Every structure is written in structure tokens, then in C-alpha cells.
Amino acid sequence: MTTVETATGAAQTMVLNMGPQHPSTHGVLRILLELDGEIVVKAVPDLGYLHTGIEKSCESKTYSQAITLTDRMDYLAPLSNNLAYCLAVEKLLGLEVPKRAQYIRVLLTELTRIGSHLVWLGTHAIDLGAMSVFLYCFREREEILNIFELVSGQRMMTSYFRIGGLALDPPGGWLGHVERVIKALPGRIDEYETLLTQNRIWISRTKGIGYISGEDAIALSMTGPTLRAAGVGYDNRKHFPYSSYEEFEFEVPTRSDSDCYARYLIRIAEMRESVKIVRQAMGKIPAEGPIRADAPGIIPPQREKMKTEMEALIYHFKIFTEGFSPPPGEAYVTIESPRGELGAFIASDGSPKPLRAHFRSPSFVNLQALPKLIMGRPIADVIACIGTIDIVLGEVDR
């Protein structure tokens, strides 16, 4: 068990154990806080309560089987995890994914971003005492989850992206549902803003709190909205485009104040940008076309072909019994998940199972900055700062 050595050694301080069962830690984060009155003088985060050994499990699964494990890391953005993993394996294989599948991937990951930011906004607001925002946010998130259910059959652990493309063709008319949700969203985001942006309590709980300079944030490897709120416009979708993001027009919102309020405004702006990207993707997705790469032996054959073609039957059998073997080597792919830079590192030794699968989870790395954000601040700000980093403990501990 982690203990804290008191920093000052003075009789004035006390050690407070926050978590792992504490609603504002968004899961099972434990922080040992040394307090001088109400002021934090030392903070030691203690992780691992949700460690499930996903990386070790990946090593005993075939490349296709491991997809279902990736959903369970960041359970608020499962499709982003699917995407990072699939892109890494596709890079290893040298597979080209059809444009139609790429656009659908972009559309769904942007909806994931909106959904994830909505959960963040709702829970962050409830932490700071604004109850009603939570209810509105979850109302809209439900609509987005309905779209995921429509295309994949699952609301959360979709495993919809597969190596080389998608699991199945989206049902006819699905874009109509997307259109309905997307049409309503900007107005709904305006509603949240009327509740919070000028709200005096919200401003006094978030403005000037949790400051970190852009330089310090880069040195601590912070990425995502937290880094962009510190004035650094680093976004993997712009810097290292993947899945045809270079064909989309969108802004990367940045701010320079780098406090909890700035991070709130960044995420609100990002939701609006995501709506724009979803709109563009809807216009780009061709009505017809393949959703999987043409790679026999790696991509499962179509059901009809299996009934008429010998090769298809053999490939189907081989893919689901022994899997496929990428060439030896490693691939590291980073994408912009709602929380920041999500990296997938896959090393292959030429066998059907990965030699090593590693996920660079943005929550884990960003959480490292927490002690810096809350040092010398009252304990109430700790709640605001945990919320503003936007961690998902499933991804921190993996």
C-alpha cells in the first residue's frame, strides 16, 4: 500500500486519503493528499485498482481477437481504441483500407468524441454542483449511443472497426439518424453554454484554477484538450493525419489561459468542430462500395462466397483457427482520442499472435500532471482538477 511521507514534517499538516471509492475521482483513483489546513502541500496518486493486464492478454490472442479487449480500456470512447489498434495492425500488414470504410470510421470516431465530451461535461458539472447539465448531456449521449447500436448492434463495447475495415455494412437509412442527431446538437451545445459559460458559480469554480504552462505540459507529455488549452495546437488529426483526416476541414481550437475554464471552452469548441467533421463525412461516404480491404487470408471472406468458392472456405477456416501472421517488425500509430494522443504499439515476430501490444493511453500520461495542477490549492479545487484532465480509469490502468 502506498503511503505518503509528509513533505514539511510540521505538526500542522494532515494526510487525507481520497478514493479509491470517491465519486469525483471518476472511477477508482486514489490520491493521498497532505493538507495544511485546506491547502494541498503534497499529492501522490495511487493507481492500478482497475489493472486487468490487457497488454498481457493481447499476447495470447490472435490479432483479430484482441480487438474486443481494446474496447474495454477507454470505455467512453471504445471506437477510438478500436481505431488505434486496427490502424497499427494495418500498418504492420501494409493494408489499404477502402475510402468508404475510412470515412465511416471518421464519422463514428467523431461521434465518439462528442459522446465522450458530453459525459465529461456532465460529470464535471455535477462534481462542481451543477446538477441539471448532467441530465441534458446524457440525453444527447443516448442519441449517439443509439447510432452505435444501429450500426454495430452494441451501445458501448462495439468492436465495430476490424482489421482492414468494418465489421459489417451499416444498415440502410442510418445516415438519416445521424442527420437528426447532428442537426439538434449545435442548439443543445448552446443550451449547455447558457447554463454554464456565464454562470458565476461555474466561473468561480473553474477560472484561474489548475494552471499549467504550455512548456510544462509538453515536458510532462500532456496531450489533447489539456495541452491545447495551454496554447499548444498539437492535434494528431492535423499533425499526423490518419484515416483520410487530411481531406476534412476543421479548426483545432486553442486557448492560452490554461485553466479549468479554458479546458471547458476547448471541449465545447471541439464538439462543434466534430459536428462539422461528421457533416463532411456524411457528404463523402459513398452509398455503395467495399467496407473491407481486399486481402484474402486476412479479411474474412463474404458468406456467399464461402458457399461457392473453395478458397474462401479455406481462408475462413484458417483465419478463425490460426489467424494471420504479419511480417516481423513493429508499428506505432497515434490518433487523437477525445482525451489526447492515443498510441498503439504492436510488435510482430511473424507469428499469428502479437509479440507485444502496448497502448499509450492519454489518461495515464495526463494524470501525471495532477499533483502539479493542485499544488498549493484548496481541496475543493482537487475535484475540479481531476475532472478537467478527463481521465478514464479503465484506460489509466489497462
Added chain:
Amino acid sequence: MTEIAGQDTTLVTGRLREWNAAAVESVSEFRGEITIVVPPSLLRAALAFCRGDAALQFNLLSDIVCVDHFPIEPRFEVNYHLTSIPRRDKLRIRARISGDDPVLDSATSVWPGANWMEREVFDLFGVRFAGHPDLRRILLPDDWQGHPLRKDYPVEGYR
């Protein structure tokens, strides 16, 4: 899949060789990703050079990943994934170390953000980092026996 724009093997290896001819043990490229193997003794200095050099500007340490090649020696390879935000470039720096006494110099003095990444590698692989300010287990309990991501640690049935 998009190739990383602006990757230039010659620039990075050239700069590193100029700085110290012994720093580049080997260079390889696979699927557009450059890997430079550096001797463990020069690792920390090479990382500091990549970060500080005006022509390279690898200012972000994206990740540290360890791979266990058991039973091949040197057994562990530790990969440092660097990103240059201004130059939009990526690089992998790799150090190979033996399984007998796996120690590397800590990169925490170059990037404070290496702290938890190195603790994770230490926790799951048992690779130690000399000069790390707080080298404790991070994901597993403090009294855990063994390092689970090593290849000789079974998926189940060990304890």
C-alpha cells in the same frame, strides 16, 4: 494509411552522428517508421540531444515501450517514441539491454513526463532506471512477486 509526412532518415541520423559518431549503432526503417538503436550508455545523452537540438526539436516524449525477446539476449529492448510538434516528425530511439541486470539511465531529467512511463516499464518488466526519483511499482500492488509482461511469466497459473 498515411505515411508520416516529412520523415527524413538522413537528417536525424546525420545530426546524431555529427553529435557523437558512436551514438548510432544501427538505423532501420519499417513501414515509414525510423528506428535508431543507440548504446545504453549514451541513451540519456542521445535523448537530451534529440530534444534540445535546434534542427531536430523532438520536444514531446510520446511513449516508452519495452519488448521482451526472451530467450534471445540482449533480452529487453526499450523503445522511446519521440514526436517533434514543430517539425511534425516522429522517431523511435531504441536501447537493448541484457536480462541479467537490466538497468538504463532514466530520462526523467530530460522529460519529467518519463516518470510514470518508466515506472510502468519497471513494474511490468523489471527494468530499472538509474537516477529515477521515485522508482516504485505503479499498476501492481507493492508486494507483487515478479514482472508480468516478461515472456517467462505465464498468462495464468503462476501464483
